[in-house]
Amino acid sequence: MPERDVAEGLVPWAAVADQLDWDKPWTTLYADDGRYGRWFAGGTFNLAVNCVDRHLPERGEHVAISWEGEPGDRRTLTYRQLHDEVVALAGALRTLGVCVGDRVALHMGWLPETVVAMLACARIGAVHTVLPTPLPAEALAERLEDFGPRVLFTQDGAWRHGTILPLKARADEALGAVGGIEHTVVVRRTGVNVAWYEGDRWLHDLVAGTRPGGTAPDTDPVPVDAEHPTLACHLVNRRSRPVSVLHGAATLAASALAMHRTALAEGDVFWCAGDVSWVGAQAHGVYGPLLAGSSAVMFEGTLDVPTRHRTWDIVRRYGVTTLVTTPTVIRLLRGWSRRPPEPDVVASLRRVVMIAEPVDSPLTAWLAEDVGRGEITVADGWGQVQLGGVVSVDVPIDADALPDPGFAIVDADGAELPDGATGELVMRLPWAGTLRDMEGAGAEDVAKRHWHRAGSYSTYDLARRKPDGTLEFLGRLDEVASVxxxxxxxxxxxxxxxxxxxxxxxxxxxxxxxxxxxxxxxxxxxxxxxxxxxxxxxxxxxxxxxxxxxxxxxxxxxxxxxxxxxxxxxxxxxxxxxxxxxxxxxxxxxxxxxxxxxxxxxxxxxxx
The missing domain is CATH 3.30.300.30 (ANL, C-terminal domain)
Incomplete structure (x- = not known):
């Protein structure tokens, strides 16, 4: 192994990086180079190989994904089956001309095919984005125009709240206003009739020729630079000035694995109940558990269809040990329940982590005492899209191994405030999950909001430090909502x-x-x-x-x-x-x- 340069204070990141497989080892963990810094210099890496291939010798028959659709259909994929699906689609994408750095848009919900497409893109070095299924055609066209994909994946229709969203029809309408997309790959999900145009392909037909017995395309994984973009996520649109963030392959992997093992997951069956278009759900609901070789639970639709007991049914059916979701979801569960679930329903559940919104103490108490009866740990997590998902959890799994973001609470002039005072939260140490680039007409304005102080990242979130040393997150400085x-x-x-x-x-x-x-x-x-x-x-x-x-x-x-x-x-x-x-x-x-x-x-x- 070549000699490595690891800065003081970043040793936990080196330990995380050593848990990943590198095609070419990195030599410098982090260098203060440019606005975002430079991670894992000299290293090359493949995210799909780390999520799937490397687990095959010892965990090939272990369940990678447990999925159920809103109508009640279910699928289970072992790591070996997931590998076969990813390799087949990676080869099919190459037959469509998709190369390293090309872009692929996924207009799909929580389906196994969505995860396979994410990993197939990573295998060949393509950049993907996941577009929310509820987007109207006008907003979908804007996202596609901003992202510029060569290939668009969509579904014939998507189940949501007992109805079918016409995804293919919306995609067709959006494509009427967008150029440059060469192929539309359609997942047959609901069986509804759809219009068909030149360049449209059914997913099952596309991959048929890449399976055993068909013509064998190139399916070898591509080692890419550690910071090579793997994921794009739309961040904000300020007065028609869109901004998207790009996350790197190894940087996002390091952050997702670090948080999974040291802050989020207890046990082997992990469920992040959030929309797959959100970077937090991709980082912690897909990459984190797969990088760790665990089982990820995924669901389609909403949690009150077919019944409002669906969340607890999923927990019991798959033996979920850790649930990550938002306080809004937990409040809905509390409102839907005349009484908490019976102990045998949540017997497997050891941990619930609430993220993305401020948490109130009565909600925490309901989970810990009424639902968990003292057997479930309840934690509050904080993070941002710009940082690749969750960064901090008030009750971590392994505090000593958890990388330190260097939190401080400061006033408007950047002076650090005493405990108990409310101010802006800043990070004074580098974080591997931080975006690698931003795109769009408003990108520079957003960058100046977060990187206007030398040596720190301004979160634009309000917080205060409590007497026990933990942080209380109080919401945004500028009042934003995620739609x-x-x-x-x-x-x-x-x-x-x-x-x-x-x-x-x-x-x-x-x-x-x-x-x-x-x-x-x-x-x-x-x-x-x-x-x-x-x-x-x-x-x-x-x-x-x-x-x-x-x-x-x-x-x-x-x-x-x-x-x-x-x-x-x-x-x-x-x-x-x-x-x-x-x-x-x-x-x-x-x-x-x-x-x-x-x-x-x-x-x-x-x-x-």
Missing amino acids: SGQLVSLGEVRQVLLDHPFVVAAEVVERADSQLGRSLAAAVVLASDVAADQSVARDLLDAVRDVLGGLARPRALVFVDRFGDELSADVLRRTLGLLTAGVGEEPLHLTWQQILAAAPAIDSHRSR
Whole structure:
């Protein structure tokens, strides 16, 4: 092994890197070179080989993926079966002309085929992105135009909440506005009839010729530079200025494996219950468990179909030992349950980690005491898309082996604050999962937000350090919501509404949405001479779409007679979020007194 350069403070990353298989060993762990630094210099690596091939000698018959569809169908893939699927598709992609550095878009939900496509791209050095299935055609076209793929994967249709989303039809509509895509590969999932055009191919036909008995294409894995991009993820669209982040093959692998083994996973059966288009679900629901040789559980659709007991059924059926999901999902489970699941249902479950949103103590107590009866560890994780997923967990598996991000809480001038004070969270040590590049018209603006202080990464998140030394994460400085994997600034939506001549006051909140998972709702006070009707509502919402894009357009609008000052901003947002949860295209009319009357009940429900 060549002599290696490992900087002080980064030794845990070297230990993680040594758990990976390298085609050519790295010589310098990290160099402070450029805005993002340089990781694993001199090393070459293949992510698919590390996720699948290297496990074959000892774990070939071990279950890699346990999957079930929303209608109840199920599939299990061992590591050997997963390897065969990945190799076949990698060869098929090469027959389509896909080469190292080419781009492949995956407009698919949580299917085994989605994971196979991700790994097949990694095997041949192609870059993939996963596009959310609920995206309307207009937003899908924008994403495809930004990403520029040669090949698009989609499904005939996708099951979601008991209905079939017409994915192929939406893709066809989007492709009418986008050039450069040479092939559309379609997964036969629901059996619905679809239109067929030149360049369309069924996935099962495409891979048929690469299986035993067919013509053997080149299926050998490609060693790529450690920072070679493997995954692109749409981050934000600020006033029609899109931004996407690119993650490197070995850097994302190191981060995912480090967090899986030292912070997230207890036991061998791991389930990340989140949308596969989210980088956290890919890093921790796919790459982390597969890099570790564990079993990953995956599901299609939503957790309340066919019944609201589906989450607990999956835990019992597959013997899930660790569940990672969002506080929103856990709150839904609590609301759906008249009583906690029986002990035998969650007997395998040892650990629940909540990520992506602030966590409140009553929710933690419900999981630990009512569900777990003292047998389940409940943890709170924090991370960002820019950092490759989760970075910190308040109750880690192995704190000594967990890499240190060098957290500090600072004021607006960058001065470190004492314990208990609220400020911006910064990271003063390099993190391997950090993005390797950004693309899009707004990329430089986003970069300046995070890298404006020498020697540190500004998270733009608020936090404070508690007396026991742990961090309490308090949300974003700029109030953003994730809608179909895109960050939308609530402040920007609010400002567009306030700029409209009809509006004198506005509030924008995030709410649960049965189709998108999360979406926006707006409440406005109109000028006295403006009628609060459907045409005005449409005009306001279309104004947001025209300025900020389709995903920023609120999917619910409330006309309010006035806003008072009796409620804190936090209580007002929670109240509006719950009052608009079932509101559709028809605007809702509320008085301020009705909002005040609802607020105590909503706040009481939250604290239970």
